[in-house]
Amino acid sequence: MTSARSPGGRERQRPAPVRPRDAASVMLLDREGERVRVLMGKRHSAHVFMPDLYVFPGGRRDAGDHRISFGSDLHPSVLHALKTAGTRQLTDARARALALAGLRELYEEAGIAVGQPAPSAAAPVPFLPDLAKLRYMARAITPPGHARRFDTRFFALFANEAGIDPTRFLDSRELQDLQWIDVNDSPSLRIPDITAIILADLRSSLDSDPSLPCERAVPLYAPRRGRLVRTLL
Template sequence: MPIAINSDEVLTPPVAAATVMVVRDGPAGLEVLLVRRHGNSGVLGGVHVFPGGKLDAADRRTDPAALDRPAATCLAGLGEPGLDVDTALGLHVAALRETFEECGLLLGQANGARHVQPVREQTATGIAFAAALQAQGLPIPTACVLPWSRWVTPRVPSVTNKRFDTRFFVAVAPDDQTVEHCAHEATEAVWLPPRTGLERYWAGEIDLAPPQIMSLSELSRLADVAQVLATARSRPPSLIEPEPFDEDGRRVICYPGDPRHSIATRVWPGPTRLLHRNQRFEPENGLAALLG
């Protein structure tokens, strides 16, 4: 379904959120997990996205004693001046929680498959995700979600009427677990090579929002999980503040490194702008620009 363009300014501050690009090595190379949001969802209905969601108050209240490493290490990994340690920890917990809630995956747990149902039963009663892990004698494995990028929705969002400050993480899929998408929030979960995801988008088989388009473009240049993890560990998370403008009656979103963006330094090797045409967002030079 076509993505409607928003032109209203949002005056409220962006909501903190976390999303996870769960990756694995498939027969043809790197694969990433995408879930299709319900068509009646208030945010990006019908669009294929990475699992994720808003930071909950309970995520910030996680017991530091249950962590696999000091909370200060979580803060340092995000590399954000002015960010407090509770929020940094909460974002890592939110990444783990949302992946479990939307896909049924317990990331970073040895033999985690046998704990999926007990944790699900406890969280269904209202127990916080981190507390449910503790009740099973499991650590809070913050080290398994590696910061990748930070996307801050502009004051005039293009594809929603809400603003988010979303930290993108990467994580390796557990070998012993099977994806089970949340029937309340999604209609399917699929593993796709990043290149295939972009090709299916270009063919009109799936819908993608700009952050997913550009993130898949980045991942399409990496061969396997080892390269993804090495890339995440080699640099601080990229700060991406899209700057939209209208030109010739259509929306254009530019990114760092674009001549129209306020930041001259590129954050990825792919295209620096997307144009809304053909009822979707596309790079000026077509699919080849996304695939490099």
Template sequence: MPDDAPRPDPRADNPGGADAEPSRRRGRRAARPRHAAALILWRDTPAGPEMLMGRRHAKSRFMPNVLVFPGGAVDGADHYAKPLTPLPEATRIALERKATPSLAHALAVAAVRELFEETGLALGERRGAGFAPDLGGIEYLCRAVTPASSPIRFNARFLVAPGERLKGDIAGSGELDDLGWYTRDAAHAGHLAPITALVMEEFIAWRCTAPDRLPGRPLALFRGLEVKTVER
């Protein structure tokens, strides 16, 4: 992912529509949501699927002291990263429902990049001084937009991939604590934000769905106070 790649104007790549419309709160415009992506890595166990999660610091400005999935905001260079394998067609189409092709690619790359930066685990391989992300096993789960009342907002896509595709060992950068594999019960015991709990339930339902019933399924959108609607 070259550091000298041109960085597009993030406002020019925002398909937010109603999700990004400004509103008034105490005389100020609501913050514009930044495009972001999180990756739910799972592995199956007799007790059910385990998910890779870590705890945000208590002093974090956004969602402090809660367990989250690795992820973060899109960088300009993510638009230009060349993948080791391309996104599956169904995942690309799902992302492009509310994103340009360039942004859809960048969202998937951002999820893989943030995974590596936060956990040391690689979904891809190093190529010289760069890193080629492996996008071939990534599937789309849902989207969530931070409420307009929040001073920090994200238009976040949640993607999923099997943990068996990971390379390396967990070696956190310090951005997330308590990195590890959590069952649903263990994650709830470790304190979840309401939106993370809802996305986790969406993942559990997705994992329990027969593969032949996944294509064409309604895509969930969480916005406002974690209200679930269907992506239009």
């Protein structure tokens, strides 16, 4: 807490600034039809952060995510970008934990497991996450003034590359009304501003190269002097 003087001269307590927490989100893409579609769902109305808005599956990085065993590692270019894209360099374990958090959240929020079954029932998730097909697409930091702030890394994953059946997903307590949205349409759903920006970036990337190569410049959206500034990392 910080203090400031009230008009009467007495000190009053100001709430401490909310620091962004690491988070990850996965844009699961279905390209089997004529158009590419992305999976989105509505956040529960009880959420403090972005209630009733449609988003990609995702959430904050948990302390135990770096201990999740995985089946295959990130592409070297993706791991490098996660480690170096920012003001401080991350360790391999912390960078990898961001991707593991994204796949864990995809499973918890949509019932989609990306990887082979885990050999032990005591594993944190019932599968060995396959990180190799993840593309690192963007990073966005929630501006000040929100009750929750996140430093979110956005990943893209093609369902057919990961062996995912696009008809098999489940609503959860976290994310409801899951549905496939054509990335080329302006969604009629209520979505956060940053989600609309990331969708526009995704469209541009697909137009440039539909394979979404792992070697790519990653846009960072960060608050600066009251506005969101885009920087390529």
